[in-house]
Amino acid sequence: MFFEEKILRQVIDNVPIPIFIKDSNRRYIECNDAFASFVRLKKEDIIGNACVEFINYNDEPKLYDDIIFKVIKKQEKVRIERTIELHDGRQMFVEIIYMPLIIDNKAEGFYGIIKDVTEIKSFQEEMANEYLAAYDDFGISVYLADLKTKEIIHCNEMAYKTFGDCLGMKCYEAVCCKNEICDDCVSSKHLPKKGSFVKKKHRYNSKIDKYFNVNECIIKWKGEEVRMGLLFDSTSEYRLEQKDRESYELIKLTLNTAPLGCVILDENYNTIQCNEYMIKMFEAKSEDEVLSNYFRFSPEYQPDGKKSLEKHLENMEFVKQELHYSLHWVHQTASKSPIPCQVNLSIIDFYDKKLILGYITDLREYEKTMRYAENLKMISITDALTNAFNRRYFDDLLKQSISESRSNNKNLCLLMFDIDRFKTFNDLYGHQVGDMVLKSIAELSMSILPKDYFARYGGEEFIAILKDCSIYEASDIAEKLRMKIQGLKMYADSEEMNVTVSIGVTMMNDNDDSSSLLGKVDKTLYIAKRNGRNRVEISTEHFN
Numbered sequence: 001m002f003f004e005e006k007i008l009r010q011v012i013d014n015v016p017i018p019i020f021i022k023d024s025n026r027r028y029i030e031c032n033d034a035f036a037s038f039v040r041l042k043k044e045d046i047i048g049n050a051c052v053e054f055i056n057y058n059d060e061p062k063l064y065d066d067i068i069f070k071v072i073k074k075q076e077k078v079r080i081e082r083t084i085e086l087h088d089g090r091q092m093f094v095e096i097i098y099m100p101l102i103i104d105n106k107a108e109g110f111y112g113i114i115k116d117v118t119e120i121k122s123f124q125e126e127m128a129n130e131y132l133a134a135y136d137d138f139g140i141s142v143y144l145a146d147l148k149t150k151e152i153i154h155c156n157e158m159a160y161k162t163f164g165d166c167l168g169m170k171c172y173e174a175v176c177c178k179n180e181i182c183d184d185c186v187s188s189k190h191l192p193k194k195g196s197f198v199k200k201k202h203r204y205n206s207k208i209d210k211y212f213n214v215n216e217c218i219i220k221w222k223g224e225e226v227r228m229g230l231l232f233d234s235t236s237e238y239r240l241e242q243k244d245r246e247s248y249e250l251i252k253l254t255l256n257t258a259p260l261g262c263v264i265l266d267e268n269y270n271t272i273q274c275n276e277y278m279i280k281m282f283e284a285k286s287e288d289e290v291l292s293n294y295f296r297f298s299p300e301y302q303p304d305g306k307k308s309l310e311k312h313l314e315n316m317e318f319v320k321q322e323l324h325y326s327l328h329w330v331h332q333t334a335s336k337s338p339i340p341c342q343v344n345l346s347i348i349d350f351y352d353k354k355l356i357l358g359y360i361t362d363l364r365e366y367e368k369t370m371r372y373a374e375n376l377k378m379i380s381i382t383d384a385l386t387n388a389f390n391r392r393y394f395d396d397l398l399k400q401s402i403s404e405s406r407s408n409n410k411n412l413c414l415l416m417f418d419i420d421r422f423k424t425f426n427d428l429y430g431h432q433v434g435d436m437v438l439k440s441i442a443e444l445s446m447s448i449l450p451k452d453y454f455a456r457y458g459g460e461e462f463i464a465i466l467k468d469c470s471i472y473e474a475s476d477i478a479e480k481l482r483m484k485i486q487g488l489k490m491y492a493d494s495e496e497m498n499v500t501v502s503i504g505v506t507m508m509n510d511n512d513d514s515s516s517l518l519g520k521v522d523k524t525l526y527i528a529k530r531n532g533r534n535r536v537e538i539s540t541e542h543f544n
Helices: 002-014 033-039 061-073 118-138 157-163 171-176 235-257 276-282 287-292 308-322 364-381 391-407 422-429 431-448 471-486 514-530
Strands: 019-023 028-031 078-085 091-103 106-116 141-146 152-155 198-205 210-221 224-233 261-265 271-274 324-332 338-350 353-362 412-419 454-456 461-467 490-492 495-497 501-507 536-538
Touching (some): 019 033, 061 091, 061 106, 091 118, 141 171, 141 210, 157 224, 171 224, 261 276, 276 287, 308 324, 364 391, 391 412, 391 514, 412 422, 412 514, 422 431, 422 490, 431 454, 431 471, 431 490, 461 471
Parallel strands (some): 501 536
Antiparallel strands (some): 019 028, 019 106, 078 091, 091 106, 198 210, 324 338, 412 501
């Protein structure tokens, strides 16, 4: 045992690093020659002494007690780096490692290793200063701040030029000109080590009216971990982004107030944006509802029988080739009510992407307006009692038909009839019965004559255009009509009425216009009445 202890002492003495051993009462029980040389004392003056490594800890009196508590009570290894003052007044920067001396699973004392790192630390500080100065060449401001207090303890020349004398200031005071920490300021415990950064964009400094992007991490500085911030002037970038934001808001406001739907699709045909009109048109609850399931607002099939999804993909491919494309589409509301639409698609360049912009016009109101306009038009050209066209419309229709027939070298005949002794019906049975007779004869006539070319021309007179028809074919049609009307059963006060008509027929010749043609058919009708009524007469010129 004595031999082994002697060997161990020789080994420790030959280690060039200062080593000491203490018992649980903090008294030296052993040290090597390197430690004696380090503190410049003889071994016999050290062993049994209870001084604190002959090091002055007066600046932090509790530090040594905390170290010994961790080593002996918790049996932990403790490493410190700090500037120390020895008993003879020398100062140096050292690294001290304290480790528990375990005997039978119990800490009976501790031993320590001391390393003078003054020269290394000095070199590190020089390199660190050069490291910070290197950022000056790139126009980057750098600050180092205490992890706990966030007070700036060092900065490079660029930071000094930009923010002035900021040493001792809180980092957020120097950068953001704020007395309180920013809401998004990252806690030191969440900062990454060097190699990655926490990035914050566009911190505003009101004193110099500039914006900065701030990247922060933790680095080693003079043996201690500190908060490092790299600040990049982002004023131009911010102004440009602000302009883009304002332009975007203006465009969005314009689109949201536009009286039509607007939708934007990406290169994969995903819907990425829509305006408020679209949300209201679809009766959706939110923009997300429209964007997340755009095809919910189209029926499965379009009116042409094609599936909506397949037709949509075809349209997208087509607009890619043509750049612009217009089409009719049927959307539907959230409750599946159909929405007829006019869709205009265009390709737009957005940075390096090609997006598809669609303007969607809701045609429901348009179609309602068109139906209303059509109804007004029909009222203006239709006889209210019989639903046949009126005289004013027929006069225009006759002129148009004469022009078309002459251009196409086709025949055109005119047929006019009058209800025989119609005044007698009114006098005997009253005007209500007379109206019934007019309506019944008009309804029957429109089932035989071309409805689109039939009109009530006067009180009890009706007229029709027969296109691409010879005079004899027209005469046969007139005779058929006369017989049908004669066989029509109509009653007044349970008394059957005998209703007949007289019909005149004529055909357009090369010199006729609408006025002369009307004159001829009117004259022919007069002949039919003069010759006994209830008959068909053909214009005499066709027999010459």
